[in-house]
Amino acid sequence: MRKIYIFDTTLRDGEQSPGVNLNTKEKVEIAYQLEKLGVDRIEAGFPAASPGDLAAVNAVARAVKNASVIGLSRSREQDIDAVVEALKGAQDPCIHLFLATSPIHRKHKLRMEKDQVLEAAERAIRYAKQYFSKIEFSPEDAGRTELDFLCQVTDMAIRAGATVVNIPDTVGYMNPSEYGHIFKTLKEQVPGIEKIQLSAHCHDDLGMATANALAAILNGADQIEGTINGIGERAGNTALEEVAMALATRADYFGATTSLNLKEIAKTSRLVSKLTGMVVPGNKAIVGANAFAHESGIHQDGMLKEKTTYEIISPESIGLRDSKLVLGKHSGRAAFREKLIDLGYELDDEAVNTAFAKFKDLADKKKNVMDEDIRAMLEEKLTDTPEVYSLETIEVSYSNKSVPNATIRVRTAEGEVKEQSAEGNGSVDAIYNAIDALTAETVELEDYSIKSVSHGKDALGEVHVVLKQDEVSAQGRGLSTDILEASARAYIDALNRLVEKRKSPGRRDKMSLI
Numbered sequence: 001m002r003k004i005y006i007f008d009t010t011l012r013d014g015e016q017s018p019g020v021n022l023n024t025k026e027k028v029e030i031a032y033q034l035e036k037l038g039v040d041r042i043e044a045g046f047p048a049a050s051p052g053d054l055a056a057v058n059a060v061a062r063a064v065k066n067a068s069v070i071g072l073s074r075s076r077e078q079d080i081d082a083v084v085e086a087l088k089g090a091q092d093p094c095i096h097l098f099l100a101t102s103p104i105h106r107k108h109k110l111r112m113e114k115d116q117v118l119e120a121a122e123r124a125i126r127y128a129k130q131y132f133s134k135i136e137f138s139p140e141d142a143g144r145t146e147l148d149f150l151c152q153v154t155d156m157a158i159r160a161g162a163t164v165v166n167i168p169d170t171v172g173y174m175n176p177s178e179y180g181h182i183f184k185t186l187k188e189q190v191p192g193i194e195k196i197q198l199s200a201h202c203h204d205d206l207g208m209a210t211a212n213a214l215a216a217i218l219n220g221a222d223q224i225e226g227t228i229n230g231i232g233e234r235a236g237n238t239a240l241e242e243v244a245m246a247l248a249t250r251a252d253y254f255g256a257t258t259s260l261n262l263k264e265i266a267k268t269s270r271l272v273s274k275l276t277g278m279v280v281p282g283n284k285a286i287v288g289a290n291a292f293a294h295e296s297g298i299h300q301d302g303m304l305k306e307k308t309t310y311e312i313i314s315p316e317s318i319g320l321r322d323s324k325l326v327l328g329k330h331s332g333r334a335a336f337r338e339k340l341i342d343l344g345y346e347l348d349d350e351a352v353n354t355a356f357a358k359f360k361d362l363a364d365k366k367k368n369v370m371d372e373d374i375r376a377m378l379e380e381k382l383t384d385t386p387e388v389y390s391l392e393t394i395e396v397s398y399s400n401k402s403v404p405n406a407t408i409r410v411r412t413a414e415g416e417v418k419e420q421s422a423e424g425n426g427s428v429d430a431i432y433n434a435i436d437a438l439t440a441e442t443v444e445l446e447d448y449s450i451k452s453v454s455h456g457k458d459a460l461g462e463v464h465v466v467l468k469q470d471e472v473s474a475q476g477r478g479l480s481t482d483i484l485e486a487s488a489r490a491y492i493d494a495l496n497r498l499v500e501k502r503k504s505p506g507r508r509d510k511m512s513l514i
């Protein structure tokens, strides 16, 4: 299988992401991880940019042993001198020279004619040749450069001594067939092209960076440039993990491979995200948090039967432990039952159905149903405590300028629906006064506590109360995404237990599921 060289520019183009600034220590840490990932080439920075970057490139050059280290340079002697300085101590140094070739850049930015561009680039390559045996040359904005001029520039670069010619789609303007066509043309028309490597460098302005890189491979590119997590200037660069996994997953189609240690992908992604502060979107291909997560019932059912139904890549292959089945409102019984088993509950079919109905109610109110939510939900009720009272509705009116008022409606064991309103010192007090009036029970609230089950604004609130009546006390527990409702449920739960204790004084509470 054809080997595709991986040129990582996380530390150079990736660092050009607005807001990202990596210090020497951070660059070295990322470089070590890139070595573990097995990239062939590491572009460590732009030494002429600042003394700090020169020092950082030098530290990376000295640290890295198993990859070539590259410094970027304009086609100017002072930049080249800075790269010479920065790459001292590198085991396998390489300079990356660039000069824009497109009409827009020639006219407005460089204010140079075609022949001046050719001459300046050639002069720079020949100057660099005194110091480096490996030289990459990039005609910047190659994608928008006239194709015949690009062939001329490539021809000049080969004759001047470049060992790699990179074809940057600097502004992410290309589509795959156009970009592929450039490589095909260069391969067919430039004399001596077989002596050098052709490289692809794509940007993601139109979301086609990975597709364009793959099109380049199909048309003869030897090297792909990109970054981890696709970070980089503007919309970013080709995400290297995407290219590597596309080649690995569709080897049948591309017939090409990389020497990356794919199991290091997840770890490298996390490190780059942490040190650059650039959060990886949940739906990002390969390394997003949802890339191996399944929420919908039909998919979860398929996954439980056979993973390849909904996963084309195994999470283990990029160094993750497992796929995730996320319980939410789109989940089905198969995944729910699996989760119960995971959590250590053994329920019969009827209990699973009851629990599943409750879970769906909860999932309608809450975005992510966590393990803690399910445990709390399952253990909410003492099933063998008969419900003398059950909560039907609760309405609370609260303002910091008036007395809180609550209207509670409960159903009795006989099926009678009772409603009562009451005021109180606070919303919970009003709720409890209404329940007292409605049930005609005289109880003392001995304890009240509230805590959040799981995390987030929509977390379940769990209320515990202890009620006392004639020296007998009972505890109650209420669970809801609304803490006032949880408070009412806990109070009614405790009342039910008090009534039960009154009926059979020797009896002790026994917890059971559902």
Ligand SMILES: CC(=O)SCCNC(=O)CCNC(=O)[C@H](O)C(C)(C)COP(=O)(O)OP(=O)(O)OC[C@H]1O[C@@H](n2cnc3c(N)ncnc32)[C@H](O)[C@@H]1OP(=O)(O)O
Pocket: 013, 016, 046, 048, 049, 050, 073, 074, 075, 076, 098, 099, 100, 109, 110, 140, 170, 233
């Ligand atoms: C597509 C890419 O990603 S290219 C890499 C982009 N990365 C960076 O620019 C990061 C590092 N850059 C820097 O720190 C600074 O821009 C420096 C140190 C390189 C230069 O700073 P300054 O001397 O202040 O120049 P400034 O950035 O304002 O302008 C760039 C100059 O370089 C010229 N230039 C641009 N590209 C090249 C090139 N490849 N070769 C030669 N000259 C170039 C521009 O025409 C402009 O020249 P002018 O001042 O004569 O008009």
Ligand SMILES: CC(C)C(=O)C(=O)O
Pocket: 013, 072, 098, 138, 140, 141, 166, 168, 169, 170, 171, 201, 203
């Ligand atoms: C320096 C060059 C290769 C670059 O980053 C670009 O053109 O996007």
Ligand SMILES: [Mg+2]
Pocket: 013, 168, 170, 201, 203, 233
């Ligand atoms: Mg770039």
